[in-house]
Amino acid sequence: MYNNILTSQDNGITKITINRPSKLNALNKETIQELHAAFRVANLDTDTKVIIITGSGEKAFVAGADISEFADFSVSEGGNLATKGQELLFDFVANLSTPVIAAVNGFALGGGLELAMAAHFRIASDNAKMGLPEVSLGVIPGYGGTQRLPQLVGKGRAMEMIMTAGMIDANHALQYGLVNHVTAQDELIPLAEKLAGKIMRNSSVAISAAIKAINSGYEDGVNGYKTEIQQFGNCFGTEDFKEGTTAFLEKRRADFPGK
Numbered sequence: 001m002y003n004n005i006l007t008s009q010d011n012g013i014t015k016i017t018i019n020r021p022s023k024l025n026a027l028n029k030e031t032i033q034e035l036h037a038a039f040r041v042a043n044l045d046t047d048t049k050v051i052i053i054t055g056s057g058e059k060a061f062v063a064g065a066d067i068s069e070f071a072d073f074s075v076s077e078g079g080n081l082a083t084k085g086q087e088l089l090f091d092f093v094a095n096l097s098t099p100v101i102a103a104v105n106g107f108a109l110g111g112g113l114e115l116a117m118a119a120h121f122r123i124a125s126d127n128a129k130m131g132l133p134e135v136s137l138g139v140i141p142g143y144g145g146t147q148r149l150p151q152l153v154g155k156g157r158a159m160e161m162i163m164t165a166g167m168i169d170a171n172h173a174l175q176y177g178l179v180n181h182v183t184a185q186d187e188l189i190p191l192a193e194k195l196a197g198k199i200m201r202n203s204s205v206a207i208s209a210a211i212k213a214i215n216s217g218y219e220d221g222v223n224g225y226k227t228e229i230q231q232f233g234n235c236f237g238t239e240d241f242k243e244g245t246t247a248f249l250e251k252r253r254a255d256f257p258g259k
Contacts, residue, residue: 004031006056007038009128012049013196014042015189023164024063027111030067032057035115036088037113043098046258049204050196051096053119055112058185061104061128062112063117067137082142085111090144093118097208099199105185109167117152118213122178123192125185127199130178149207151218152178162185203240204258224227 001007006017016038018025027035035108040047055061070081093100093115102119106131116122116130121196124130132141132149140146150158153176161168183191199207209231217224235241239259247254 002034002038004028005034008043009044009045009048012047012200013052013193014038014045014048014050015052015054016042017054018062018224021057022100023066024060024107025057025067025112026063027115028066032085032089036092038111039089039096041207045097049200049258050195051098051100051116051191052103053093054133054189054192055101055105058106060107060112061102062082062109062115063107064110064112064133065143068080078139078142084100089116090114094120094148095146095211099196099205099207099211101192101195103169103188103236104130105188106180110145111139111143112133114141114145114148117148117178117229120143121122121180122173123181123183123188123195123227124173124179126170126182126187127185128170128173128179129167130170130173130180131165132162133167136165149178152176159187203238203254203256204245205240205256206235206236206244209235 004020008015020026020031026235037090039051042051067257073081100119102116102122104116104122104124104127108116108128110133113130113132132145134141143231146162149161157176170179173179181191211248212227213231215222216227217220240256243256244254
């Protein structure tokens with residue numbers, strides 16, 4: 001079905017693996033299209049409660065964008081590349097109603113780090129290296145990196161990382177708040193699955209509402225508190241709310257219908 005990615009679904013988790021090991025899983029146009037399709041399918045699948053995105057092999061999550069594809073682009077082509085990429089993949093992932101965990105194994109550079117930052121949160125293997133090296137090529141991050149990195153690590157650290165084009169290791173990323181957990185490489189996917197399991201015990205409808213409310217706090221001209229009030233109110237009309245509150249009062253574990 002796909003040339004550059006692998007997908008599997010098991011126990012409520014859809015795993016999407018970028019599979020271009022000879023190119024260190026670099027993002028080319030086709031891979032971005034395939035990722036969009038796979039995320040879209042997973043998000044519409046009622047059996048999928050959590051999505052895990054990772055890279056194949058032990059060297060790289062995604063080592064960047066495929067530079068050979070755009071080295072000779074004009075100004076308008078460059079702008080179009082960023083616009084389409086953000087719409088198709090990066091903003092699309094950030095605003096999915098299904099939680100997305102990025103399991104960063106190895107290098108996450110340029111577009112790779114931007115993809116990881118678009119996920120709802122990140123975990124990393126202890127050999128992971130992260131950075132936005134675009135200025136070393138005479139360009140800047142174009143897939144949301146200049147916006148999401150400061151939101152996650154603060155303006156000063158983001159400025160330094162982008163200006164120096166340097167890489168940080170997994171422990172620095174943890175210290176910066178760029179990733180939530182660091183673990184051994186062979187424990188990375190099991191940890192992602194364990195976290196997914198904790199997420200799946202809760203209401204998928206409420207989680208979708210929380211994603212919307214949290215994201216709105218980072219949108220220009222949008223009052224995140226108002227979005228929270230609206231989403232909070234909407235929860236009262238759901239079957240999950242009735243089940244969650246009834247289960248609490250009856251001192252039993254909730255069995256959420258996801259509606």
